Amino acid sequence: MQLLPLFAVFGLALAETGINGWLRYAALPSSVSWPSIPKHIVVLNTTKTSPVYTAGQELQRGIQSILGQGCHISNDKHEESIVVGTLDAYVAAYGKLNESVELKGDGYWLSTGSKTVILGQNERGALYGAFEYLSMLAQGHFSTVSYASSPDAPIRWVNQWDNLDGSIERGFGGASIFFANGTVVNDLTRVSEYARLLASVGINAVVVNNVNANATLLSPHNIDGLGRIADTMRPYGVQVGIALYFASPSSGVQGQANLTTFDPLDPSVVTWWSNVTEQIYERVPDMAGYLVKANSEGQPGPLTYNRTLAEGANLFAKALQPHGGIVMFRAFVYNQLNESDWKADRANAAVDFFKPLDGQFDDNVVVQIKYGPIDFQVREPASPLFANLYHTNTAIELQVSQEYLGQQTHLVYLPPLWDTILGFDMRVDNQTSLVHDIISGRTFDRPLGGYAAVVNVGTNQTWLGSHLSMANFYAYGRLAWNPAEDTTKIHEEWTRLTFGLDPQLVNTITNMALESWPAYENYSGNLGVQTLTDILYTHFGPNPQSQDNNGWGQWTRADHNTIGMDRTVSNGTGYAGTYPPEVAAIYENISTTPDNLLLWFHHVPYTQQLKSGKTVIQHFYDAHYSGAETAQTFATQWQTLASKIDTQRFNEQLCRLKYQAGHSLVWRDAICNFYHNVSGIADELNRVGNHPWRIEAESMTLKGYKQYTVSPFETASNYHAVVTSDNITTGSVSTTLHFPSGIYDIGVNFYDLYGGESHFEMLINNKGVATWRGDSEDYLGHTPSIYLDGHSARRITFEGVAVKEGDVFGIVGTPDGIEPAPLDYMVFLLKGVLD
Incomplete structure (x- = not known):
């Protein structure tokens, strides 16, 4: 094998797109020394579709890239070699191991030295062990190890929300890598690369389409396309699953029989699903199974025919059972509610619907439960449904895709949030009952269970849209394998693999990550009030008033005097009582409820004193200012790494961090202004509504611009902005400056609408x-x-601008498309001053 010149190997790091994620296999720096690594790789299965064969290829590729060392692949025995295969294949070829090895499904044995042995309980496990070995090498870890590792739970899936037209619901990293124009894409190169990423962190299945499914996926042509996807992913041990549209039998799917009913107990429907399932397994013999969203958010389901959710799930379970497939049946079932009913509570829905059905689901059904009872909020209590299904398999549903949490434009490292849920003790029957033990099947002795996460990678070279968001993807896999892993160490590991081994680089990026979830919670919604985003539109920017006065049930019940949901048994919705008694008692009592969930469980005055001694409203003000202040530091921290990260990835991420700094201030001001306006209670530090360094656009001299009242009002400074008189004419705003002469950072808050790209010039x-x-x-x-609105509101900052008192400052805006060059305000900040 020809070796790459060392300079060429190092040169690969000079320009990176992010497409390799944490599998860059970057050459080790000269400061790292390493012992001799075996030059022979013995592969105990040379079938090219085998994960063991893939493991051999990956080992050869990785060692070449990391160490600059060529390795010869063969199935011949060598004294100094890396042997990779299944445990059974090794015993057949070499005899028994000296050590006693016990592996659960997908587990691996890794023993390093002059002879390195990587053995899987199955072929997929062998590949997982190979990736683990390469991860060690890539991080400069060369100590001799000998250990077994098995996953905590058998189900470690990801859910894609891809649509057949190529769009992705809640996808922020480009178009679908699976679908376009109603069918499976021809070029599956990116699908293969995705399978590689999934396998490297122990993910064993992917549902390739949206839970809001389309029946046309079941056409013969598309079933063949699913087969091509499965063929592409099979060498990496990743199985394919699909989401189903419950009413498919009556949807007129081309190439399938068309019924007039989708009643799950109708014999013709049972036969229809059995036939379709048989067709799929003929093309995809190792299909993982089905994901079903039913009777939720307008989707059809068994309740349409007065059948139970269990009867609906079991319809698919019986069709899958002969083939070894499983049904992931989402517990995300709820109805719109009447807010005037004090007892109404969407958080009760999962327990109300599913607890009475415990024990009625077939053994190959797994109820997939969102980590909290609402919908991927910045903080929720662990769903009580985990503690109410003694006789039903369960899995937790997480979301990598940051739907409510910054949509990949805000840095938010999610594993510490997940860790609070996975490690929560439900105290079932007054015994230790950690959520991760429940979903693994250990607590209730269930055969199936585990993890599902909405990942939504796309065609963007960064996969998710943001380089730093890939840490959430990596960490999901690591936690699904071992939920006891330390989330700080996971991030450090990801950083070394993704950006390099430099300690300053690792410490800085990890520090940013660890600060990010608390910061986002502070400036978006805290004390358990949920993420105060616009739930009626894009789920991205601030809009606290959208939470209430509708039937969606994500209420804050905020009025002029009080805020929060009363979820007590004694006076509220009764939700607290859906937990086992020890936990219920904590949440029932305001004195024992943690402050970070106070407004989730209790309806209180704004003047309610917290355990910190602050009032609720003052905590809101302080937290939002603190969170936004932290967000201002991320770009600054990142910029200290300019010489340590390749230019493309450095600049792309810097752009997002600067965007987040500006948008966090939009969040801060919108939430503070809203609750200041609603409560009438002043900020003790006189920050809210007091911005001495700002100039409102509507107060300037306007030419070709006109004042515009922004809605929601809190997403504009002083409630107003200016827009050009029409969508053709250039406008200008100007004013004489009365700030002291000096060097300023000038921030401009404007609105960046979809459907036009206005041009601005500062003079x-x-x-x-x-x-x-x-x-x-x-x-x-x-x-x-x-x-x-709060989604389009944006700030751009120009640093180090010399300004003299009496200067005439102006901005010329040229509209484009539907975007009328909207301006909100300008701010002039001396170094160290926060607006």
């Missing part, structure tokens, strides 16, 4: 200083907005 004394465009739709993947 001082009629001389151009800077230009920019409202073009974030070209490089930020968040769900865009066509309105002036």
